[in-house]
Amino acid sequence: xxxxxxxxxxxxxxxxxxxxxxxxxxxxxxxxxxxxxxxxxxxxxxxxxxxxxxxxxxxxxxxxxxxxxxxxxxxxxxxxxxxxxxxxxxxxxxxxxxxxxxxxxxxxxxxxxxxxxxxxxxxxxxxxxxxxxxxxxxxxxxxxxxxxxxxxxxxxxxxxxxxxxxxxxxxxxxxxxxxxxxxxxxxxxxxxxxxxxxxxxxxxxxxxxxxxxxxxxxxxxxxxxxxxxxxxxxxxxxxxxxxxxxxxxxxxxxxxxxxxxxxxxxxxxxxxxxxxxxxxxxxxxxxxxxxxxxxxxxxxxxxxxxxxxxxxxxxxxxxxxxxxxxxxxxxxxxxxxxxxxxxxxxxxxxxxxxxxxxxxxxxxxxxxxxxxxxxxxxxxxxxxxxxxxxxxxxxxxxxxxxxxxxxxxxxxxxxxxxxxxxxxxxxxxxxxxxxxxxxxxxxxxxxxxxxxxxxxxxxxxxxxxxxxxxxxxxxxxxxxxxxxxxxxxxxxxxxxxxxxxxxxxxxxxxxxxxxxxxxxxxxxxxxxxxxxxxxxxxxxxxxxxxxxxxxxxxxxxxxxxxxxxxxxxxxxxxxxxxxx
Amino acid sequence: xxxxxxxxxxxxxxxxxxxxxxxxxxxxxxxxxxxxxxxxxxxxxxxxxxxxxxxxxxxxxxxxxxxxxxxxxxxxxxxxxxxxxxxxxxxxxxxxxxxxxxxxxxxxxxxxxxxxxxxxxxxxxxxxxxxxxxxxxxxxxxxxxxxxxxxxxxxxxxxxxxxxxxxxxxxxxxxxxxxxxxxxxxxxxxxxxxxxxxxxxxxxxxxxxxxxxxxxxxxxxxxxxxxxxxxxxxxxxxxxxxxxxxxxxxxxxxxxxxxxxxxxxxxxxxxxxxxxx
Numbered sequence: 020x021x022x023x024x025x026x027x028x029x030x031x032x033x034x035x036x037x038x039x040x041x042x043x044x045x046x047x048x049x050x051x052x053x054x055x056x057x058x059x060x061x062x063x064x065x066x067x068x069x070x071x072x073x074x075x076x077x078x079x080x081x082x083x084x085x086x087x088x089x090x091x092x093x094x095x096x097x098x099x100x101x102x103x104x105x106x107x108x109x110x111x112x113x114x115x116x117x118x119x120x121x122x123x124x125x126x127x128x129x130x131x132x133x134x135x136x137x138x139x140x141x142x143x144x145x146x147x148x149x150x151x152x153x154x155x156x157x158x159x160x161x162x163x164x165x166x167x168x169x170x171x172x173x174x175x176x177x178x179x180x181x182x183x184x185x186x187x188x189x190x191x192x193x194x195x196x197x198x199x200x201x202x203x204x205x206x207x208x209x210x211x212x213x214x215x216x217x218x219x220x221x222x223x224x225x226x227x228x229x230x231x232x233x234x235x236x237x238x239x240x241x242x243x244x245x246x247x248x249x250x251x252x253x254x255x256x257x258x259x260x261x262x263x264x265x266x267x268x269x270x271x272x273x274x275x276x277x278x279x280x281x282x283x284x285x286x287x288x289x290x291x292x293x294x295x296x297x298x299x300x301x302x303x304x305x306x307x308x309x310x311x312x313x314x315x316x317x318x319x320x321x322x323x324x325x326x327x328x329x330x331x332x333x334x335x336x337x338x339x340x341x342x343x344x345x346x347x348x349x350x351x352x353x354x355x356x357x358x359x360x361x362x363x364x365x366x367x368x369x370x371x372x373x374x375x376x377x378x379x380x381x382x383x384x385x386x387x388x389x390x391x392x393x394x395x396x397x398x399x400x401x402x403x404x405x406x407x408x409x410x411x412x413x414x415x416x417x418x419x420x421x422x423x424x425x426x427x428x429x430x431x432x433x434x435x436x437x438x439x440x441x442x443x444x445x446x447x448x449x450x451x452x453x454x455x456x457x458x459x460x461x462x463x464x465x466x467x468x469x470x471x472x473x474x475x476x477x478x479x480x481x482x483x484x485x486x487x488x489x490x491x492x493x494x495x496x497x498x499x500x501x502x503x504x505x506x507x508x509x510x511x512x513x514x515x516x517x518x519x520x521x522x523x524x525x526x527x528x529x530x531x532x533x534x535x536x537x538x539x540x541x542x543x544x545x546x547x548x549x550x551x552x553x554x555x556x557x558x559x560x561x562x563x564x565x566x567x568x569x570x571x572x573x574x575x576x577x578x579x580x581x582x583x584x585x586x587x588x589x590x591x592x593x594x595x596x597x598x599x
Numbered sequence: 600x601x602x603x604x605x606x607x608x609x610x611x612x613x614x615x616x617x618x619x620x621x622x623x624x625x626x627x628x629x630x631x632x633x634x635x636x637x638x639x640x641x642x643x644x645x646x647x648x649x650x651x652x653x654x655x656x657x658x659x660x661x662x663x664x665x666x667x668x669x670x671x672x673x674x675x676x677x678x679x680x681x682x683x684x685x686x687x688x689x690x691x692x693x694x695x696x697x698x699x700x701x702x703x704x705x706x707x708x709x710x711x712x713x714x715x716x717x718x719x720x721x722x723x724x725x726x727x728x729x730x731x732x733x734x735x736x737x738x739x740x741x742x743x744x745x746x747x748x749x750x751x752x753x754x755x756x757x758x759x760x761x762x763x764x765x766x767x768x769x770x771x772x773x774x775x776x777x778x779x780x781x782x783x784x785x786x787x788x789x790x791x792x793x794x795x796x797x798x799x800x801x802x803x804x805x806x807x808x809x810x811x812x813x814x815x816x817x818x819x820x821x822x823x824x825x826x827x828x829x830x831x832x833x834x835x836x837x838x839x840x841x842x843x844x845x846x847x848x849x850x851x852x853x854x855x856x857x858x859x860x861x862x863x864x865x866x867x868x869x870x871x872x873x874x875x876x
Contacts, residue, residue, distance in 0.1 A: 147665035277803035450724045451740060451841045454671065458664035472739055478732045569667035576664050578675035579724065580607075597608050 041319050049087065053113075053230050054094030059530040062089045065227065070116060070200065079240045098122075098220035099181045105204050107217045108504055110494040113230045114205035120224030123194035124203070125217045129182065129240075139539070144568050151461065157543040158466040159536045159559070169224070180517070181497055182219050196221065205248055206256050208234060209286070210381050211329050211490060213504065235286075256384075264351060266394060274393040278573060283384040287312040288330070292378030293492045293529035296434060304432055308342055311375035314382060315354060318369045321362065323386045330380035331436055331492060334372045343424060344431050345372055349489060349588050359387055360403060363395050377434060378490070424584025426597075429476035430587060434529065438486030439509060440563055440584040442469060442573065446478045446580035458576030459561075466536060468561040469573070479597065484573075485532045485561040487511045489588065493524040493533060502558070510563045520556040531559045610676070618680045621686050629691050643692040644869065648862060650685040654678055655855055686714055704869070706861040711747060713854045720847040731840045735833030740841045747834055751782040754827050761820045769812045770821060777802050778824070782831055786839035788846075799832040 040447040065071055066086070076085040095118070098104055105111060107128055197203065197218070207214045229237070238245045253525055257279045261267050288311070289295050302310075315325060317336055327348050334354070335342045348354060358368040425584045451471075469484030485599045491499060491511050494502050501517040502524045504510070513524070513533075525533040537554040538546040545554040563584065574582050585593055605613070632639040657678045659669060669677075688708055698707050731737065738746065754774065761770040781802045806825060813821055 022827055110844070144665070144667060149661070151665050200705060397657075447729040449728055450844045451728075451731070451735075451737070453843070454661055458661075461664050470739075472737070475732075480737060567665055569665065569670075572664040575670040576661065576663075578671040580672040581728075 049091040051078045052091040057090050057094055061095055065089050068118065073243055074241045083236050088233040088236055093227055093229045096226045096228050097225060098224045099222055100222050101180055102220045103180045104218045104220060104226065105214045107215060108213050108498055109500050110213055110491060111204055112206050113228045114202060114208045114234050116202045116227045117150050117197055117199050117226050118225045119199060122218050122224055124197055125194055127193050127471055128217060147567055154461070155465055157539045159464050160539045160541065174316065188246055205234060206252055213380060249284065257282060264326065269397055270393065277393060279387060281386055281389040285382045286380065287314050287382065288379045289377035290317045293527060296378065296529045304428065305341065307432060308375065311377065314374040314376055314380065315370055317371065317373040319336040321355040321358045321370050323384050324356055324359060324390055325374065326383040326385065327352050328381040328383050331377040332380050333375045333377050333431055335375065337373045344428050347431050347436050349378065358394060359390060361583065363391050377431065426477045426479065427512055427590065433474055433481065435481050436587045437488040437490055438585065438587040439489055439586050441486040442482040442484035443583045443585045444477065444480040444482055445581045446480055448579045450579055452578045454578060455573040455582055458572035462564055462567055462572045466559065468559055483532050485511060487563060493528040495527060496523045505565060510565050512562045512565060513558050513560060515557055518557045520558065522558065524558050533558050614676060614680045618683055621684055625688065625691065640692060643688055646689050647685065647692050648866065650681055650688060651858065651862060653681055654685060655859060658852060682717055702864060706865050709854055709858045709861055713851060713858050716847055716851040716854070722849055723844055723847060727844055728841050731837060734836040737839045738834065743834055743838045750827050750831050750834065754778055754782055754824060757820050757823055761817050765817050766812060767817060769809060770817060773806065773809055777805055786835040788837040794838065796832055799828065803828055
């Protein structure tokens, strides 16, 4: 079926709506295989491997055969001694199984420099002053671009990162050995969470890498794989996650274990939600809401607690002929608890709201019976009172806040709730002086790392600046791990020394806040590659002035208190700021 | 998140009270000083110099964004309330009279213009942004000429399309008579203060009046022209408003440098002729 691919937004004066729509074939599941090198022989060898010997291909549907998954969603990779396979903190979209050789998982993490990251230094005023004095004349001027420690490019353009000081770092007491048949990375790949450990190859190692789409299908149709993956998740991650949830704080280890055993894992929405988001952003709010996968329906019987493990979900309720957004839930937040507690106390309440997946949501489902047996009896009367106090039927009229309900709808529809440091500009106070832009340029190689323009609602603009997202889709797929999250304050930063200018992050960012910029020499001319003569580019974005002692220059430079780097998970704080 | 605990109204009340308290204390000190035959003019002069230097440093602070030396928001508050205090000290220093000498008169006039431009700039900074926000999409000032050119091109293309598709010249004639001029015009300098979008309303009414001469296809294209008119109205409002928000600084800042030079000359003369130099 042909479909229009024209979806450019309309700005005043834009000619986009008049451009003729291009027509293209509808995309198919395996249009782009994980690796073009995966041949039928490789698949045959894999199917005969002990890993898949007990996996029955007959369980897979004809449209998604196991053979097809292995051919299109998997690839064989060889790693050399000391080569980093996954790094703690990085986001990945694939899991690894060791076919031959061995790997070492770090029990104690190596330093940032050994892992090819930049050393985090505490910014000083003198250092900032020196940088300001030595600021370049031209934007993104570079003469001596350092080659990153450990970064190697293969002949076919693939980037590989090697651990520094391998003998010193790979000591047996600091690492644990993983052998053939062992799997890792599946929790981060399926749960969209950062890698929890660094793993490097210990000698020449052959790996099977399966991207998340294939892993999801194998888990779905192979009970053996499902059992293995779920068991590992229960052992390695679930108990820790449950223990961090406030509701379970006063439970014994035994009770926690029983809850973990009874918990079901469910995922909703597309892993690559940013692609759908970009496709559908021009659609009306009603159509968009209807396309969001329904997790729980208003009015239904609550048969268990839903805990958001990662991603975001919209809480909405019916309002006449439409549906209005009441709030949104993020990691660690629960849905349906009040209704379950009321039912336990003998006052049955159906679900007051619906829950819908915003993008990709990973949900834990804990059955009512387990909660009634182990959790509710432990709650204090005060906790019970808090949980049940809002159980009156939802009011008919929208609850007004400072900007009206439309602002909540706006930030949910735009997925700005993903932001940990979204740049909000109060247009009622902003004099458009651009002091923020100049301050940003002065502290970042003469090139501002944001654009003072973006979607608006109720007199508030979400400027085009990196939001340092909770779910940083830009980090998925970076071949060198140049884009990473800082461990101190969680800023998403790009290491210019390891950025190879592939633009994967810029294309992935749903908000368009990563810019590919050309590097310049001392004369202001573009620096070009020796082979093709093409300008060398690198990805740039807001780094929240990680190396400035005073913090974000944009906020400090705004004389009218019009600019805020807002954590969108806290809507109350946001409202307080708007109500000043 | 660094949400301030105080509302703007509370902050304004607090800082106003503090400034008034300082004004009262200074007035009392000047009265007591005069009664004790102290050189009050000299004291207020030095105080005035200090305050003017503090006010002028605000601009220097903006040029050094890396300094962890209070944020620009705090500096602006300091600038505004220290500015009011400076005006009072200026009145004390000059005795609220016109000076006699030429240099002193020039200095007096320069101070008055700098202060007046500052007050009007403050008022514009508070009054205009909400109006710009309600006008429509916020636009980047430097992009406005490009967007205006795009609008003009789109309007022309629509008119050509109408003529080609319907063999009618109604919209083309209207373009030549009204629309072309409207899209090419720039807003007047003080247009935002006058709430001047009369031109837009007139052209829009004219376009609406044309409908009885249009067939269905032309009416659809006329609707699109109406959207472009609305976009041009917002473009003009953004351009005029943002221009005004920048222009007052072109008076305030250069004259501040002039004021500093004149103050230097004034101080030298005073010290020279009072035999202190």
